[in-house]
Amino acid sequence: MSSIRLTEFSHGGGCGCKIAPAVLSDILARSPLGVMPKELLVGNASADDAAVYQLNESQAIVATTDFFTPIVDDPTDFGRIAATNAISDVYAMGATPIMALAIVGMPLDKLPVEVIGQILEGGASVCAEAGIPVAGGHSIDVLEPIYGLVALGVVDPARLLRNDRARVGDVLVLGKRLGVGVLSAALKKGQLSSQGYAQMIASTTQLNTPGPRLAMIDGVNAVTDVTGFGLAGHLLEMCRGAGLRAEVGFDTLPLIDEAVHFARQGVATGASNRNWNGYGASVELDPSIAPWQQTLLTDPQTSGGLLVSCAPQAVDAVLACFHDAGFDGACVIGEMAQGEARVSVR
Known part of the structure; x- marks a missing residue:
């Protein structure tokens, strides 16, 4: 089992294997809306992180699903990363997770049962950390390893967090350092150090x-x-939802040191270029921004951090919330301003 490299079975890895933004928009534009009951507080309209269905005055169900192919070779780490990433969408809505269902697709002719079990154990360990059970799921035999969760949570509708409610003058706070995609690309090339791998897993x-x-x-x-x-x-999705412009200072961004090293050498995922091709026309880069910096702006973040748009008077409380929970990289990165829905980086 030690000779098995999970990443060799997949054409992409982690959130980097998402459908490109422009292609996804085209697909969704062609999809029928179907039944839209008044209780559905959040659906596809705002490209938000999860669907929200109101049950009563004080409770709403938050539902999301996320799964992907391996971003790392270690099966337990793969399971942990995929589960953390899936549950993140519940937290992003301000909700408390209550349970999860496993999504499992494995090439049974290539992976030993023991390896598959380690993937599931990794995911279950994260769910236990979040205080929720893996209450069921579904599994199929496929060509590439796929793992993830359906994650469910509850929230008071009055405290629901959305991605389309930013206001002029809001300050932007990012909770985690950037560069996970670059590290994953370096890992696949066999260039990532043990310290870089540890930082990647920790994030x-x-x-x-x-x-x-x-x-x-x-x-x-x-x-x-x-x-x-x-x-x-x-961030562009946040801008489009609110009809505002975001202004970001690149030097304020929290970055993983080893990711900067590799990005400067031209290491990047294919998804980074696909991302830029999909939305680059709506991103204004200062002429001083170098190609490696653009890479980090578009770098796919598997299980990335929360991005918060808050009033200036709330910044200290927001930063304290992150720092108290052990997010030492959380910091202010910019602000929301009046103007066309675009992202401006200086």
């Missing part, structure tokens, strides 16, 4: 538990998590 398995606490802070107006479309892509 991708850190649950975004501040979500429900952020929902209790007055002045927190919009939240999303930064995943497969990179910081620029998910």
Whole structure:
């Protein structure tokens, strides 16, 4: 089993194997809306992190699903990363997770049962950390390893966090450092150091538990998590939802040191270029921004951090919320301003 490299079975890895933003938009535009009951508070309209269905005045169900192919070779780490990533969407809505269902697709003729079991054990360990059971799931025999979760949570509709409620003058706070995609590309090339791998695992398995606490802070107006479309892509979704412009200073971004090293050498995932091709026309880069910096802006973040748009008076409370939970990279990265829905990086 030690000779098995999970990443060799997949054409992409983690959130980097997402469908490209432009292609996804085209697919969704062609999809019928179907039944839209008034109780459905959040659906496809705002490209938000999860669906939300109101049960009564004080309770709503938050439902999401996320799964992908291996981003690492270690089966337990793969399971942990995939589960953390899936549950993140619940936290991004300000909700508390209540249970999960496993999504399992494995090439049974290539992977030993013991390896598959380690993947599931990794996912279950993260669910236990989040305080929820894996209450069921579904499994199929496929060509590439696939693992993830359906994650369910509950939230008070009055405290629901959405990605389309940012306001002019809001300050932007990012909860995790960027560069996971670059590290995954370096790993696949056999260039990632043991320290870089440890940083990658630490970031991708850190649950975004501040979500429900952020929902209790007055002045927190919009939240999303930064995943497969990179910081620029998910911030652009926030801009489009609110009809505002985001202004970001690259030097303020929290970055993983080893990711900067590899990005400067031209290491990147294929998804980074696909991301730029999909939304680059709506991102303004200062002429001083180098290609390696653009790579980190579009770098797909598997199990990335929460991105918060909050009133200036709420910034200290938001940062304290992150830092108290062990997110030492959380920091202010920019602000929301009046203007066309675009992301401007200087």
